[in-house]
Amino acid sequence: MSVPSAAAVPGERMRRRGSRAVGKRERPPAGSSRTAGYFFVALYVALLLLLGIAPVVYAIYLALSGSGSFGSSFVDAFHDYRFVPAFEHILEFMAIWLVSQTVFVVGLTLMLHNQAQRVGAGFRFLFYIPGALAGAASVVVWLFMLDPTASPFAFGLHWLGYAEFNNTIAPGNLPAIFAIMAFWTGAGAWIVVMYGALNNIPHELIECAQMDGANAFKTAIFIKLPLIRKWVVYMLVLSFAAGTQLFVEPTVLGSAALGVGVSKYWSPNQLAWFLASQYDEFNEAAAISIVLLAMGLVVAGLLVWRGRLFEVE
Amino acid sequence: MALSRRHAMNFIAIMILLFFTAFFFVPIIWLFLAPTKTDGQLLTESPFAFGSLSTLAHTFHRIVTYSDYSVLIWLKNSAIYSFGGTALAILAAIPAGYALALTHFIGRRLLLAITLVVMIMPATALVLPLFLEINKLGLYGTIWALILPFGFFPFGVYLTYIYFSATIPKDLLAAARIDGAGEWRVFWHIALPLARPIVALVGFFAFVASWNNFFLPFVMTYDSSQYPIQIGLQQLIGSTASFNPANYSAGSSIVVLHRPDLAMAVIIAIAPVLLVFLFAQRSLVTGMLAGATKE
Numbered sequence: 001m002s003v004p005s006a007a008a009v010p011g012e013r014m015r016r017r018g019s020r021a022v023g024k025r026e027r028p029p030a031g032s033s034r035t036a037g038y039f040f041v042a043l044y045v046a047l048l049l050l051l052g053i054a055p056v057v058y059a060i061y062l063a064l065s066g067s068g069s070f071g072s073s074f075v076d077a078f079h080d081y082r083f084v085p086a087f088e089h090i091l092e093f094m095a096i097w098l099v100s101q102t103v104f105v106v107g108l109t110l111m112l113h114n115q116a117q118r119v120g121a122g123f124r125f126l127f128y129i130p131g132a133l134a135g136a137a138s139v140v141v142w143l144f145m146l147d148p149t150a151s152p153f154a155f156g157l158h159w160l161g162y163a164e165f166n167n168t169i170a171p172g173n174l175p176a177i178f179a180i181m182a183f184w185t186g187a188g189a190w191i192v193v194m195y196g197a198l199n200n201i202p203h204e205l206i207e208c209a210q211m212d213g214a215n216a217f218k219t220a221i222f223i224k225l226p227l228i229r230k231w232v233v234y235m236l237v238l239s240f241a242a243g244t245q246l247f248v249e250p251t252v253l254g255s256a257a258l259g260v261g262v263s264k265y266w267s268p269n270q271l272a273w274f275l276a277s278q279y280d281e282f283n284e285a286a287a288i289s290i291v292l293l294a295m296g297l298v299v300a301g302l303l304v305w306r307g308r309l310f311e312v313e
Numbered sequence: 314m315a316l317s318r319r320h321a322m323n324f325i326a327i328m329i330l331l332f333f334t335a336f337f338f339v340p341i342i343w344l345f346l347a348p349t350k351t352d353g354q355l356l357t358e359s360p361f362a363f364g365s366l367s368t369l370a371h372t373f374h375r376i377v378t379y380s381d382y383s384v385l386i387w388l389k390n391s392a393i394y395s396f397g398g399t400a401l402a403i404l405a406a407i408p409a410g411y412a413l414a415l416t417h418f419i420g421r422r423l424l425l426a427i428t429l430v431v432m433i434m435p436a437t438a439l440v441l442p443l444f445l446e447i448n449k450l451g452l453y454g455t456i457w458a459l460i461l462p463f464g465f466f467p468f469g470v471y472l473t474y475i476y477f478s479a480t481i482p483k484d485l486l487a488a489a490r491i492d493g494a495g496e497w498r499v500f501w502h503i504a505l506p507l508a509r510p511i512v513a514l515v516g517f518f519a520f521v522a523s524w525n526n527f528f529l530p531f532v533m534t535y536d537s538s539q540y541p542i543q544i545g546l547q548q549l550i551g552s553t554a555s556f557n558p559a560n561y562s563a564g565s566s567i568v569v570l571h572r573p574d575l576a577m578a579v580i581i582a583i584a585p586v587l588l589v590f591l592f593a594q595r596s597l598v599t600g601m602l603a604g605a606t607k608e
Contacts, residue, residue, distance in 0.1 A: 036496030037418030044409035044470055045424070047401075051465040052431050055442035062445060108333060111326045123330055125594065127337050132590040135525040136546040137583045140575060141340050143556060144347070150555075150572060152343045152360035165556075184337065217322060238433065245437035248527040255547050256556035272441050273532060282445060289441035293434075300433035304426060 056293065059286040066283035073283035077291070080275075080284070086268045089175060094243040097179035098236060105187050106232060109194040110220040124195060128188035138185045139252035146177065169253065174262060178249045190235050197231045198224055234303070241299040244292055245269055268292055347576035348372040352555070355572055368573075376577045379552075379570065384578060386538060387545035393456060394530070394541055395523040398463020402519035406466055407512060410473020411504055415486060416496075425474070432467040437528050444532045458533040459541075463523040469515035476511040477504065517593055524586050542582040549578050 066073035077083055108127070112120040133141060144150060147165040148157040162168045169177065201224060209223050246267040254262035264278075265271035268288055276285035343360055349372075350364030358364075377384055412418070413425055439462075447458045481504060489499050527543045534540055537548065550556050554569045 034416075034418040037412045037416035037421065039496070040408035040412035040416065040500065041418075041424065044405040047405055047461070047465040048424075048427065048431070048467075051443065051462050052427075052439070052467075055439055055446040058446045058449065059442035104333070108330070111330060114326065115330075123334065126334055129341060129587075129590060130337055132521075132587045133341075133579075133583050135527045136543045137525075137579050140546055140550065140579050141344055143550070144343065144572065144576065145340050147555070150355045150360075152339050154360075184340070188337065215319065215322075241433070242435045242437075245435045247437060247440075247531075251531065252527070252547050252550065255550045256553075269437065269441070269528075276441065276444070277532075285441060286445060289438070293438045293442065296434040296438040297430065300430045303433055304429045 059290055059293070062283050062286035063290050066287075073287040074291075077284045077287040080271070082263075082265045082271050083268075083288070086265055086271045090244060090246050090267050093175040093178050093246060094240060096176050097182050097243060098239055100179060101183055101187060101190070101239060102232060102236060104183070105190045105194060105235065106225065106228075108187075109191050109198060109228075110224060112191070112195060113198045113224065114216050114220065120195070124188070124192055127191050130184050131186070131189050134185045135248055136252050138181055139249055142177070142181050142184070143253070143256060165256075169256075169262070171262075174250070174253075174266070177253075178246065181249050182243070186239075193235075194228055194231055197228045201227050237299050237303055241296045244295050247273075344576050344579060348573045348580065350573055352571035352573060372573045372577045376570070376574045376581070379549075379574070383537060383548075384542070384545060384581060387540050387542040388581070390539060391524055391541035391543070394459040394463060395520055397456065397460035398466075398523040399516050399519040401460060401464025402466035402469050403512060403516050405464060406469030406473055406515050406519075407505075407508060408500065409470045410475075410511075411477050411500060411508075413470070413474045414477035415481065415483060415504070428467045428470050428474075432471050436522075440528045440532060443529070447533065453533065454535055454539065459523075459530055462529055463519070463526070466515070466519050466522070469519055472515055472518070473508070473511050476508065476514075481507060517589060521586050521589065546575075546578060546582055549575055 063073045064071060066076070112123055115123070130138065145153055146157070146168040148154050148162050148168065149165070151157060157168060206219055206223060209219050214222065247269040250262050250266040250270060254264060254266070265274045269292065272285040272288035272292070275281040275288070346361060346363060347355060349366070349369045350358065350362070351368060354362075354364055354368075413421060413428075443462055444453075447453050452458045452461075486499050486503060489503055490496075494502070524541075525543065526541075527547075530541045530544050531547075534544065537545075540548065549570060552570045553572065553575045555572055
């Protein structure tokens, strides 16, 4: 799983500061010409059209122009015997991942926020480092961690009754395993983001609560948590969108021959790629990618227009 | 009583934090120790024991020379794709973010909205449509099939937009324009010198995203000589005896790798990004928060 574009997160405050710096700004700046604006965005707009809009339009065209009747590629894709299981797999994966990520990221952030500044910074850094291994590297690392013969967590794996590598990666365990991998690489970045959001809470507010007799636990639950709620929602929504796209983890894990339980069409993205690369079923592959794209697009649109996290002025 | 309860809670919190520290960090410690040991030592010795420097050198040599220096070829490919994509991302994103923040043109708000939507949407959602398009355009298998998509980086545009909105008063630019400076001069001589931190930040994020990308090169390359290191790692799993025992038969001519070799390959693969993470930690976090923390 890619590192969350968590990165994107609380731009809001900086933007607000920006708004303050320049005041109300709907008027065009004095002396600036429109042509200059077009000139400066030209390269980006060309890339956006070529690599953002055109592929989507072409995929929609492909999905609708199959050999059968209008929209038959979608029907074929939905009726493919691998389609429903692929979506079931990622739903199961996301149920585990989203719940655990939410609980642990919020819990750990609140705990870190109670520690001394330097202690908190140290932990945050340690939690964040696995993010550097996002991609195939983290899957390889977890191949080692899940191998009871060599893993430093061998005692835990043995305790769970797994004596061999192929016991650990049994098909029923895969959603949980992919959730662990995704959590390992992504949680640290979210903790940094949440911690930043917590630092935005006025210190006086927390002091008032403490003077009123609230202990650290109560302050965390009743003061801090409600104030970072929107970031939690943001994390959930973004992770949901990313989770539907699962590809790296099952693909890399599947290349270990012992991972016979990981099929080449375990996730919807894998299925789409499988249809395109193995059977030249480009129309059906396009139909599946449009379904996935629509899920991402709906989520992104909701956040931009309804979430008020990124106000477009 | 209250004091002891507070101590107990603090103790529990520290225990939980230590548990998660182990979860996050033990795999990394293990990874860095593994190449100092032989495969046999990995099974018999403590996971945290240090093997020897000579074994480390031997492992390094094995993995670098493996299959006609494939790892070095993959690293070179990763560098070409990532630096090419990053350069393009900076070239496109910095002027675009500047224009969105500080100039006025028809369609500006629409462009900003589309940028946000594409930025939030997972990049992987575009991979298959991109593959279909690149295939049609005849770019499949060329370096452009990777450099162009890596160079399309809406997050960089957004970061630059935020940065210019927040740091450069429009009055400053207006004054320069009244003094007769053309739009290009205003951008080049006033905005850009102030934008060094954001150029570095966009470059950093674009580089990490490109270097760690797996899905895009997975579908856009077809030959080992084109693979970036991320795809190379997947290939190496196939040659690792303990994960693919079928390749490890007596008398087989296939050069077989072992777990320490694979661990060494992972370290080599992540080294550039890890270095950036370690040395640019401060600016990295700043970028992630995009100003959310109190200064």
